[in-house]
Each structure stands twice: as structure tokens, then as C-alpha cells.
Amino acid sequence: MAKLIMVVDDEDDIRNTVKTILEAQGYKVVTAINADDCLEKLKKNKPDLILMDIMMPGTPVREAVPKIKQKIAYLSVVRTSEAEKEELMKSKNIVDFIQKPFDVKELVKRVGKLTGK
Amino acid sequence: MKVNIKKELKENQTVLFIMPSQDYNRDVVKVVKSLKGNIGYVTLNKTFDSLKETFKKAKVKTENILFIDAISKTIKSVPDQTEGCYYVSSPGSLTEISIAIDRIIKHEFDYLIFDSLTNMLVYESKAPVAKFVSSLVNKIRGSKTKAVFYALDVKEQAALIEQSGMFVDKVIELK
Numbered sequence: 468m469a470k471l472i473m474v475v476d477d478e479d480d481i482r483n484t485v486k487t488i489l490e491a492q493g494y495k496v497v498t499a500i501n502a503d504d505c506l507e508k509l510k511k512n513k514p515d516l517i518l519m520d521i522m523m524p525g526t527p528v529r530e531a532v533p534k535i536k537q538k539i540a541y542l543s544v545v546r547t548s549e550a551e552k553e554e555l556m557k558s559k560n561i562v563d564f565i566q567k568p569f570d571v572k573e574l575v576k577r578v579g580k581l582t583g584k
Numbered sequence: 585m586k587v588n589i590k591k592e593l594k595e596n597q598t599v600l601f602i603m604p605s606q607d608y609n610r611d612v613v614k615v616v617k618s619l620k621g622n623i624g625y626v627t628l629n630k631t632f633d634s635l636k637e638t639f640k641k642a643k644v645k646t647e648n649i650l651f652i653d654a655i656s657k658t659i660k661s662v663p664d665q666t667e668g669c670y671y672v673s674s675p676g677s678l679t680e681i682s683i684a685i686d687r688i689i690k691h692e693f694d695y696l697i698f699d700s701l702t703n704m705l706v707y708e709s710k711a712p713v714a715k716f717v718s719s720l721v722n723k724i725r726g727s728k729t730k731a732v733f734y735a736l737d738v739k740e741q742a743a744l745i746e747q748s749g750m751f752v753d754k755v756i757e758l759k
Binding site: 478521522524527528529544545546547548549550551554555 | 629630631633634636637638655658659660661674676706707
């Protein structure tokens, strides 16, 4: 059965691009436009992995993450220090930190590893 | 980067640097290294801690820099102010950013670095950003502070760069 990925990003381009890339690799993909939309869609979807932009309008991601049980990989255009990155990764369901702009092959590889595909 | 930043800022009070994305991080360090005096540094894409780390690695002293960080509050819990940094809510909080910059100007800092217009556009549409730049440049004109705006050389934002270019004294492409 195809693995389900939820892509959460306020930028249309990123959502659509990542969706297209992952669907071409055989994943099912649902998208959400921010953390609030993600929480709402999680009521009906149980993704194997959530790819989530770290900084979006609406409820701050740091407040939404504790309400999520699924594995989350952060997508970040923001540059953080190493210590901040470690701090952000402390929640046990945060499994990766992917810096934007990302390499497509690298993204596919990391999603594959994180979902056990 | 072949531009003589000191000379450009001696001749112009406000400049807009258009930076190629591949050299961006290197250029940011070079600009700060070349400036002598008090600097107000507005960051919309890197956290205060991240910038301190970058400058430390590049052996750039930061004691003379007051940061305005519009990123950290969006990803972690921070106070409104610490030594060397004011934190504002987000890159889209134009009023908060403006108030923080007013302090830099009021205290007669030698330089203001705005990093960057490109990132502000992620959170605000073109019109408010252009208005913000226009208003900021006008404030600077009534002060002794010199301002450096950064923008990435991306064709999607060519219109804003062109518009902002009309407000500043000089647009310089760092190629």
C-alpha cells in the first residue's frame, strides 16, 4: 500500500512541487496550507510522514507540534544555529530537518528512508 | 565581490545590493566586515544565534552590532529583548520592525543593514513592502545613518527590486 505523506507549507509552489515529486515516486500526498489546516486534516488522515514548513502564518508550528503524533520532518528556509536546530529536533516525533532550497533527489532519498519505502 | 562598499557608502546614504543567491552568505559577511562603526542589523531570514555563529566563524566582531531578529519568535520562545538584540514577531510585522528601526535611527547608528527585502516579500505583498521601503528611506534621509538593503537576484521579484531601486540612492549588483 502506498505510503501517505502530508505536505504542510504556506507557499503554493512548494506544496505543489513536493506533491508532484512524491506522487511520481508512488506516494499518496495530502497538502495543508498551515499548522491549523494540518491539525484539521489529521482528523481524517493518518500520514506516515508530515513534511512541515517551520515558519507559517497562523498557529506557530512549535505550538502545533505537541498535538501531532505522526513523524514530522521540518522544511526550513530559515537559517538557525546548530544549538537551535538541536532544540527544534528535541520533540521525539521530529525526525529530520531539511533546509530549503532542497535537492529533489536528496528529498526523495530522505523521505524514502523516513517512511521505510 | 569587487564593489568598494566603503566608497559607495561614503557617496550614497542608501544603497540596495542585489546579490546572487549562490554568494549570498559570503557577501553578507563581507559587507559587515567592511563597515566600521555601530551597525543595526535587521534579519528576516536567519536567527540572531545563527548570525552570531556565522560572524564568529568569520572572525567578525559583533559587539558593535544591534540585531533586530524577526525570525526567532516564530520558531521558539524568546523575550522581546536581550543584550544585543530586539526580537519582533515575524518578518511580516512591518509596524514592529519599523518601531525597532526607529530606535536604531534615533540613537544615530552609523549603519543600518536590512537583510532582506526578498524575505519580506514572502510574508507581505509587493505594495506594502514598497511603501515600507519608501517610508524607511525617508526616515533615514533625516538622519546620519547610512542604510544598506539586501535583495536576492531572483527574477520573480524583479518588479519590487526595480521599485525599491527608485527610492534608494544607488542600486549595486554584486556579481
